[in-house]
Amino acid sequence: xxxxxxxxxxxxxxxxxxxxxxxxxxxxxxxxxxxxxxxxxxxxxxxxxxxxxxxxxxxxxxxxxxxxxxxxxxxxxxxxxxxxxxxxxxxxxxxxxxxxxxxxxxxxxxxxxxxxxxxxxxxxxxxxxxxxxxxxxxxxxxxxxxxxxxxxxxxxxxxxxx
Numbered sequence: 001x002x003x004x005x006x007x008x009x010x011x012x013x014x015x016x017x018x019x020x021x022x023x024x025x026x027x028x029x030x031x032x033x034x035x036x037x038x039x040x041x042x043x044x045x046x047x048x049x050x051x052x053x054x055x056x057x058x059x060x061x062x063x064x065x066x067x068x069x070x071x072x073x074x075x076x077x078x079x080x081x082x083x084x085x086x087x088x089x090x091x092x093x094x095x096x097x098x099x100x101x102x103x104x105x106x107x108x109x110x111x112x113x114x115x116x117x118x119x120x121x122x123x124x125x126x127x128x129x130x131x132x133x134x135x136x137x138x139x140x141x142x143x144x145x146x147x148x149x150x151x152x153x154x155x156x157x158x159x160x161x162x
Contacts, residue, residue: 008149009086009107012059016147017108020058028132032058032110035102040075043131051139053083053157057132059108060144060153063087064127064134072119072126077134079127080119090115103127 012020021033030036045054054064054077064079072078082088086106093102093114103112112133119126137143137157145154 006152007061007084007087007107008147008153009061012108012147020108020146024058025132028057031130031132035111037113038076038130038132043076045077045131045134045136046075048077048136050136052141053137053139053143054079054129054134055137055144056105056108056110056112057135058110058146059105060135060146061087061105061107062137062143062157063105063112064129066136066139070120072128074126074128076113076128077131078119079129080123080125082127088112103129 011017021029024032027038031038048066050066052066053062054066055062062083064083068079068081070078070080089104089106089109091102091104093100100114100116103115104110105112110133113127113129116126116128117124135144140156142156143153147153
């Protein structure tokens with residue numbers, strides 16, 4: 001289920017982007033900004049099982065709900081559907097002699113991973129995401145507000161009633 005976005009999706013200013021990028025570790029920078037990939041089975045979020053939201057590590061935009069995470073046995077956190085389709089951008093990736101669909105944060109443009117058509121029902125999608133691209137936020141904690149935009153950022157996320 002994709003939630004209607006109430007988040008400000010306008011990109012960070014160049015000054016904000018530089019400040020956010022300055023907080024990244026070398027590994028995070030290599031994946032998020034240089035479109036790299038972390039090694040399989042090494043990410044700290046691979047075994048995360050708590051309820052919550054996975055947000056963009058760079059700008060804090062929610063990208064995936066924990067309830068849509070599954071064990072794909074590929075070595076990277078995998079999800080069946082995004083938090084909201086508007087929170088992701090999709091880019092054709094022909095690197096390494098393959099044709100794939102790259103996933104980027106729609107707000108800041110940071111590389112997240114790739115999406116494949118070999119996931120479980122009902123979507124049959126596998127959003128294969130780098131752990132270093134994400135920040136896990138437990139459902140009892142406030143969402144990050146890295147750009148100072150205010151609620152819903154900075155507030156505890158409450159999924160709308162079905």
